[in-house]
Amino acid sequence: MPQQTKTKEITLLFSTFIIAICGLVYELLESTISSYLLGDSIYHFSLIIGLFMSSMGIGAWLSRFINTRLERAFILLQMSIALIGGFCAFLLFYAFAYIQNYQAFLYLITISLGSMLGIEIPLIIRILKESFSLKSNISNVFTLDYIGALFAALLFPMVLVPQLGLMQTSFLFGLLNLFVGILAWSIFRHLLGIKYLIAMIAIAITLIMGFIQSNQLIDIIEKKLYQHNIIYSEQTPYQKIIVTAQKGRIQFYINGAIQFDSIDEYRYHESLVHPVMNIAQKHEEVLIIGGGDGMALREVLKYESVEKVTLVDLDPSITKLFKDNPLLSQLNNHAYQNNKVTVLNKDAWKFIEQSTQLYDVIITDLPDPNNLSLSRLYSQTFYKLLKSHLSHTGAIVTQSTSPIFSKKAFWSINKTFEAVGLYTLPYHTYIPSFGEWGFNIASHIPIKLRAIHPKIKLHYLNDKVIQNMQHFPPDIDKVYVESNHISTHKLIYYYEKGWQEWYDR
Numbered sequence: 001m002p003q004q005t006k007t008k009e010i011t012l013l014f015s016t017f018i019i020a021i022c023g024l025v026y027e028l029l030e031s032t033i034s035s036y037l038l039g040d041s042i043y044h045f046s047l048i049i050g051l052f053m054s055s056m057g058i059g060a061w062l063s064r065f066i067n068t069r070l071e072r073a074f075i076l077l078q079m080s081i082a083l084i085g086g087f088c089a090f091l092l093f094y095a096f097a098y099i100q101n102y103q104a105f106l107y108l109i110t111i112s113l114g115s116m117l118g119i120e121i122p123l124i125i126r127i128l129k130e131s132f133s134l135k136s137n138i139s140n141v142f143t144l145d146y147i148g149a150l151f152a153a154l155l156f157p158m159v160l161v162p163q164l165g166l167m168q169t170s171f172l173f174g175l176l177n178l179f180v181g182i183l184a185w186s187i188f189r190h191l192l193g194i195k196y197l198i199a200m201i202a203i204a205i206t207l208i209m210g211f212i213q214s215n216q217l218i219d220i221i222e223k224k225l226y227q228h229n230i231i232y233s234e235q236t237p238y239q240k241i242i243v244t245a246q247k248g249r250i251q252f253y254i255n256g257a258i259q260f261d262s263i264d265e266y267r268y269h270e271s272l273v274h275p276v277m278n279i280a281q282k283h284e285e286v287l288i289i290g291g292g293d294g295m296a297l298r299e300v301l302k303y304e305s306v307e308k309v310t311l312v313d314l315d316p317s318i319t320k321l322f323k324d325n326p327l328l329s330q331l332n333n334h335a336y337q338n339n340k341v342t343v344l345n346k347d348a349w350k351f352i353e354q355s356t357q358l359y360d361v362i363i364t365d366l367p368d369p370n371n372l373s374l375s376r377l378y379s380q381t382f383y384k385l386l387k388s389h390l391s392h393t394g395a396i397v398t399q400s401t402s403p404i405f406s407k408k409a410f411w412s413i414n415k416t417f418e419a420v421g422l423y424t425l426p427y428h429t430y431i432p433s434f435g436e437w438g439f440n441i442a443s444h445i446p447i448k449l450r451a452i453h454p455k456i457k458l459h460y461l462n463d464k465v466i467q468n469m470q471h472f473p474p475d476i477d478k479v480y481v482e483s484n485h486i487s488t489h490k491l492i493y494y495y496e497k498g499w500q501e502w503y504d505r
Helices: 003-038 041-065 070-086 088-099 102-130 134-192 194-212 214-225 265-279 295-300 316-324 326-331 348-354 372-378 380-388 407-419 463-469 490-503
Strands: 229-235 240-246 249-254 257-261 285-290 308-312 341-344 359-365 390-399 423-431 435-443
Touching: 003 041, 003 070, 003 088, 003 102, 003 134, 041 102, 070 088, 070 102, 070 134, 070 194, 088 102, 088 134, 088 214, 102 134, 134 194, 134 214, 134 229, 194 214, 214 229, 229 316, 240 316, 249 326, 257 265, 265 295, 265 359, 265 390, 265 423, 265 435, 265 463, 285 295, 285 348, 295 308, 295 359, 316 326, 348 372, 348 380, 372 380, 372 490, 380 390, 380 407, 407 423, 407 435, 407 490, 423 463
Parallel strands: 285 308, 285 359, 308 341, 359 390
Antiparallel strands: 229 240, 240 249, 249 257, 390 435, 423 435
């Protein structure tokens, strides 16, 4: 076999591997951005992957109409994919922030990339037909294609998102597609001429500038998305966290959803913590799941009877931020400096499975159940684990989304506690940043609220407010719902349907 032919084979097979990685990364990028901006991760991952794969099928069909100059077509494809794929994250964020026609851009980019990527594999097989039999040709190409997809699936969550973020990842893989084009040009340059190389160098310079300026581009877009000045922004391995500030008012966001506003956060955290502390007969051992901002911790530490608080939050970036940042640690009254507090950055499910401790109070201060990883922490299975670690006279509380915006989701959480054999107390209150918001308390024994301890100084709660919180008017009163199982995740359906009805009005 001539050396030139062997070089062509190796180059094109290696290109197949790179193309497969780029293709899956683009799918994951679009799905992740859509989930970040619009929520509903299941819907968007399913939609993007389905649309992308269908478009690849269309591209494979279209490839039959390319009858001549296959090498030229292959390089033009790499240039086009490099530009669209490289700029896809920027275009989607920009469309969401400035044009307010995000979904049109999403579908256009997905169909364009999918169709072009679908053309590539048939082209490579046809270019290689002189070197291998059809059987070996198809086997080699698809083997490398599937291996590349696996490599991308591992690389994206473990390296790319935590280390580069979404914008830089997009530009980087545009450059990788362009690298494939340059490799192809190097073996077919006698057929193509210098003009294609010049065009690819110009595209490469554009993508490199985009990669270098990614942080500035993100800052411009995020300033449009958030009402106040951004004082802190970080893409952690688990989520995107943003802190904004304006005239002493601080807001904290996770994946674009507000977690608290300093102007009224006391209403939420007092409502979360003090009723359950009121019900539990002892407070010696307290467990907080989530609540990495330390606000619930601040409220717990107001009780002298507390001997130890264990706070379990998955993301160390959040607990570190609210411990070390002077402005933010002031909000939680420097709760992380208290020697009663132990912080564990690990998955709550794994922690509670491995724990042998009984707790007098368990507080779950988690984001709304809008995806599978969160919904499982509102499931019967997880609540059974919590129940097994709750002392006989202890109590559990969880934030339970809005009984106005997602009534069935709220009552499904209540039903899930009941389904594991616990007594429950649902209640709700008004928080300006969130609207009407709900909570559920659960215990082994019938629940009875007592008067708030007179030494506990609060801004919002008093005995009368607590009594009023337990009354539900007809429009948010109890309805028939199913409990939440990890096999069905009915809670996600209730949650998304409820919020969607209000969002579409």
